[in-house]
Amino acid sequence: MNIVIDAMGGDNAPEEIIKGCVEAAKHIDAEITLVGNEEVIKEYLKKFAYTGSNITIHNASEVITNDDTPTKAIKSKKDSSMVVGLNIIKEGKGDVFISAGNTGALMAGALFLVDRIKGVDRPALAPVLPSYHGPVLLVDGGSNANCKPENLLQFAIMGSIYMKTTLGIENPRVGLVNIGTEEMKGNELTKQTFTLLQQPGLNFIGNIEGRDIPMGLVDVAVCDGFVGNIILKVMEGMGETVSKLLKDEINRSLMSKFGGMLLIPAFRKFKKKLDYTEYGGALYLGIERAVIKCHGSSNAKAIMNAVKQAEAFVRNKTVEKIRENLVEFGGDDIDSGK
Amino acid sequence: MNIVIDAMGGDNAPEEIIKGCVEAAKHIDAEITLVGNEEVIKEYLKKFAYTGSNITIHNASEVITNDDTPTKAIKSKKDSSMVVGLNIIKEGKGDVFISAGNTGALMAGALFLVDRIKGVDRPALAPVLPSYHGPVLLVDGGSNANCKPENLLQFAIMGSIYMKTTLGIENPRVGLVNIGTEEMKGNELTKQTFTLLQQPGLNFIGNIEGRDIPMGLVDVAVCDGFVGNIILKVMEGMGETVSKLLKDEINRSLMSKFGGMLLIPAFRKFKKKLDYTEYGGALYLGIERAVIKCHGSSNAKAIMNAVKQAEAFVRNKTVEKIRENLVEFGGDDIDSGK
Numbered sequence: 001m002n003i004v005i006d007a008m009g010g011d012n013a014p015e016e017i018i019k020g021c022v023e024a025a026k027h028i029d030a031e032i033t034l035v036g037n038e039e040v041i042k043e044y045l046k047k048f049a050y051t052g053s054n055i056t057i058h059n060a061s062e063v064i065t066n067d068d069t070p071t072k073a074i075k076s077k078k079d080s081s082m083v084v085g086l087n088i089i090k091e092g093k094g095d096v097f098i099s100a101g102n103t104g105a106l107m108a109g110a111l112f113l114v115d116r117i118k119g120v121d122r123p124a125l126a127p128v129l130p131s132y133h134g135p136v137l138l139v140d141g142g143s144n145a146n147c148k149p150e151n152l153l154q155f156a157i158m159g160s161i162y163m164k165t166t167l168g169i170e171n172p173r174v175g176l177v178n179i180g181t182e183e184m185k186g187n188e189l190t191k192q193t194f195t196l197l198q199q200p201g202l203n204f205i206g207n208i209e210g211r212d213i214p215m216g217l218v219d220v221a222v223c224d225g226f227v228g229n230i231i232l233k234v235m236e237g238m239g240e241t242v243s244k245l246l247k248d249e250i251n252r253s254l255m256s257k258f259g260g261m262l263l264i265p266a267f268r269k270f271k272k273k274l275d276y277t278e279y280g281g282a283l284y285l286g287i288e289r290a291v292i293k294c295h296g297s298s299n300a301k302a303i304m305n306a307v308k309q310a311e312a313f314v315r316n317k318t319v320e321k322i323r324e325n326l327v328e329f330g331g332d333d334i335d336s337g338k
Numbered sequence: 339m340n341i342v343i344d345a346m347g348g349d350n351a352p353e354e355i356i357k358g359c360v361e362a363a364k365h366i367d368a369e370i371t372l373v374g375n376e377e378v379i380k381e382y383l384k385k386f387a388y389t390g391s392n393i394t395i396h397n398a399s400e401v402i403t404n405d406d407t408p409t410k411a412i413k414s415k416k417d418s419s420m421v422v423g424l425n426i427i428k429e430g431k432g433d434v435f436i437s438a439g440n441t442g443a444l445m446a447g448a449l450f451l452v453d454r455i456k457g458v459d460r461p462a463l464a465p466v467l468p469s470y471h472g473p474v475l476l477v478d479g480g481s482n483a484n485c486k487p488e489n490l491l492q493f494a495i496m497g498s499i500y501m502k503t504t505l506g507i508e509n510p511r512v513g514l515v516n517i518g519t520e521e522m523k524g525n526e527l528t529k530q531t532f533t534l535l536q537q538p539g540l541n542f543i544g545n546i547e548g549r550d551i552p553m554g555l556v557d558v559a560v561c562d563g564f565v566g567n568i569i570l571k572v573m574e575g576m577g578e579t580v581s582k583l584l585k586d587e588i589n590r591s592l593m594s595k596f597g598g599m600l601l602i603p604a605f606r607k608f609k610k611k612l613d614y615t616e617y618g619g620a621l622y623l624g625i626e627r628a629v630i631k632c633h634g635s636s637n638a639k640a641i642m643n644a645v646k647q648a649e650a651f652v653r654n655k656t657v658e659k660i661r662e663n664l665v666e667f668g669g670d671d672i673d674s675g676k
Contacts, residue, residue: 132579142517145525179480179567187483187564210568211575226525227568229517230548234569237549238576241470245611249604256604262597266587273583 001029003310004094007036008063008081009101011297017100018044020303025054027304028311033094035060035085060084063101066296070104074112082106086113089289096290096310098281100298107143110284110291117319119326122151123286124225125293126159127232128167128279128309131216135279137163137172138213138221142229143284149192152176152222156197156204158285158322159220165316166309175208175218177227182207189224197222201325239274277302280309285322290314339367341648342432345374346401346419347439349635355438356382358641363390365642366649371432373398373423398422401439404634408442412450420444424451427627434628434648436619438636445481448622448629455657457664460489461624462563463631464497465570466505466617466647469554473617475501475510476551476559480567481622487530490514490560494535494542496623496660497558503654504647513546513556515565520545527562535560539663577612615640618647623660628652 005021007014014036021032022045031054034041038059045055062080064073074083082101086109088094099106107125116123124140139155140147156174163172176193178186183194185207197204205218213221214235223231250260260267272278281294281302290313294306313319343359345352352374359370360383369392372379376397383393400418402411412421420439424447426432437444445463454461462478477497482489494512501510514531516524521532523545535542543556551559552573561569588598598605610616619632619640628651632644651657 132582145517177568179483179564179571210571210573211578213572214575214579216579226517227565230515230565230569231572233517233548234551234572235548235576237547237552238573239580240549241552241554242577242580242612244470246604246608249608249611250601252604252607256601259597259600259604263588263594263601266584266590266594266597269590270584270587274580 001311001314002031002033002094003028003307003314004033004035004085004088004097005303005307006081006085006097006099006101007034007041008060009099010294011100012299013100014040015044016298016300017303019048020298020300021055021307022048022050023300024304024307025050025052028308030054030311031056032307033058033088035088036063036081037061058084058088064105066102068102068105070102070108073102073105074109082109083113086110089291090114095314096292098292098294098303098306098310100281100294100296100303103293106291106293107284110287114291115288116286117288117323117326120154120158120286122147122154123284124155124158125282126155126162126285127276127282129213129232129235130274130276130278131214133216135167136213136216136218136221138223138228138231139285140223140225140228141232141282142225144225146226147189147224149189149196152189152193152224153196154286154326156202156220156222157326159222160202161321161325162283162285162313162318163219165318165321166312169219171203172219173203173205173217174220174222175205175212177213177221177223177231178207178209180207181209193222236276277305280306283313288319290319339649339652340369340371340432341366341645341652342371342373342396342423342426342435343641343645344419344423344435344437344439345372345379346398347437348632349438350637351438352378353382354636354638355641357386358636358638359393359645360386360388361638362642362645363388363392366646368392368649369394370645371396371426373426374401374419375399396422396426402443404440406440406443408440408446411440411443412447420447421451424448427629428452433652434630436630436632436641436644436648438619438632438634438641441631444629444631445622448625452629453626454624455626455661455664458492458496458624460485460492461622462489462493462496463620464493464500464623465614465620467551467570467573468612468614468616469552471554473505474551474554474556474559476561476566476570477623478561478563478566479570479620480563482563484564485527485562487527487534490527490531490562491534492624492664494540494558494560495664497560498540499659499663500621500623500656501557503656503659504650507557509541510557511541511543511555512558512560513543513550515551515559515561515569516545516547518545519547531560574614615643618644621651626657628657
């Protein structure tokens with residue numbers, strides 16, 4: 001197995017990306033290919049005292065930044081770490097591509113260079129979210145602002161297969177994100193999707209409300225990418241707000257500062273439970289190879305977790321299982337809607 | 339001023355409703371009319387040792403419950419506390435109606451019995467949310483699942499007037515909830531709304547992302563009721579999840595339990611800052627009288643805050659100012675979309 005990584009993508013690239021790979025290399029039974037400026041990567045491998053044999057470097061002279069226009073960048077920066085990396089997996093010389101770089105470019109590149117699984121109308125970004133009762137897969141987490149009911153059905157199928165094969169959840173509970181639990185609640189999209197999701201092979205538990213996602217009452221939360229992106233960002237923002245408010249209050253008196261010190265181990269575990277990076281990155285489900293998008297601000301630990309997630313994704317043949325299981329709905333519109 | 343309250347609506351009615359009113363009566367310069375079963379209300383007023391003169395009782399023999407179908411209940415339960423209360427404000431014998439009962443019935447009742455402000459196409463529930471930087475008004479918080487750009491413009495106008503008149507924010511910042519900050523991001527609704535919101539008299543700061551709401555980067559967050567309800571519920575659920583996770587970790591060791599004890603005052607202030615009920619209930623903006631929906635689980639404190647909020651709403655003539663300022667767009671579709 002060969003895990004291909006964009007060494008140059010993300011706010012903390014290349015240092016944290018390479019550091020995370022050096023750490024991951026010790027724990028996994030796979031090759032890692034770092035794509036990017038060879039000289040720079042070599043220096044960092046030396047800095048992090050890498051002496052193993054499972055990391056190789058593939059040179060790429062350009063970098064796609066967050067200021068680049070996605071489709072244009074994919075077409076013009078042919079020797080960028082992202083395009084080169086995607087081409088490696090396209091040609092079958094790699095099994096999975098991980099990047100913390102420009103999200104739009106990664107999605108466009110995956111679509112145009114690697115292609116969709118036959119029958120998948122719209123691939124979807126699927127982040128794994130922390131919740132009170134373990135990980136929840138949110139799909140679509142932001143790739144398709146406008147969706148049809150058939151797209152949401154495919155999201156549910158792909159999401160279920162991922163949670164089953166990679167996270168080992170036997171019969172993943174699928175919930176449709178809505179504004180009430182009754183069948184006829186919501187807008188046209190949710191009403192039509194509700195009917196579609198009631199089919200054998202899918203453990204559809206019905207409509208769920210926003211609160212059920214952080215509470216973890218489902219394994220797969222299905223919605224369009226507009227709603228999904230807002231859920232993702234509200235959860236991130238709430239997590240940050242709560243931490244800041246708590247810190248402010250603890251720093252207000254000597255007694256509470258002392259109490260806070262006694263709670264450092266508890267706070268650390270608490271933080272770990274709310275940490276998005278614990279479960280790796282967001283999968284781009286529906287692409288012919290595994291593609292994982294890490295948060296732009298990913299540090300070494302996030303990258304290490306994404307590499308482990310990638311290994312499990314490939315080892316458990318998630319792409320193959322999606323290909324086999326997907327009910328084909330046809331449809332050829334690959335406009336991402338954004 | 340006469341503040342009319344549904345004594346029988348909500349999970350903790352009538353006890354907590356009446357308790358909250360007895361408390362509020364000490365702090366406000368207005369009459370309070372409790373609508374509901376006269377005998378029961380009298381008993382509770384005695385229990386809470388009420389001896390003042392500004393609370394009166396208006397008898398109503400029926401109660402609309404959460405199991406009732408909204409429109410049907412409004413039509414058939416003519417002597418319910420909700421219908422009787424709405425009729426009191428309709429007839430001008432009261433200035434504002436507060437209920438913690440069936441949300442759908444309250445909205446339907448306000449529309450059919452009290453009517454919309456002329457020119458308002460869709461009234462909208464507008465909850466005041468806590469954030470890192472003070473209160474944020476979310477409008478629409480769940481009443482209209484399907485909206486047109488013109489509806490969102492009216493939400494922005496009504497929300498701005500509320501934040502200015504009642505909360506004293508001089509030039510309320512209005513943000514359009516979207517999946518990116520660039521002008522052309524989002525779906526058809528947000529793209530068209532973006533153009534509409536750029537008009538004099540409105541302090542439109544552009545698109546905002548989900549995270550900006552808990553961070554408090556705007557005063558008024560505008561979206562359709564589908565997205566709004568999900569934001570509201572995700573924030574509630576995240577708040578609860580965080581509290582539960584923190585409690586779990588603190589209870590895991592003796593040392594952290596001791597640390598937690600030292601932090602009780604800090605936790606209390608922290609909780610107060612995240613407490614939805616601190617700012618009262620959700621306004622039903624666009625109705626000819628002030629109507630406030632409190633959370634179904636409201637306790638006495640929540641009711642007391644809603645009464646104070648109602649007093650400010652009426653004193654500052656928010657309805658009148660909405661009526662004067664609203665740009666008329668016509669439109670007569672009062673279907674709530676749910």
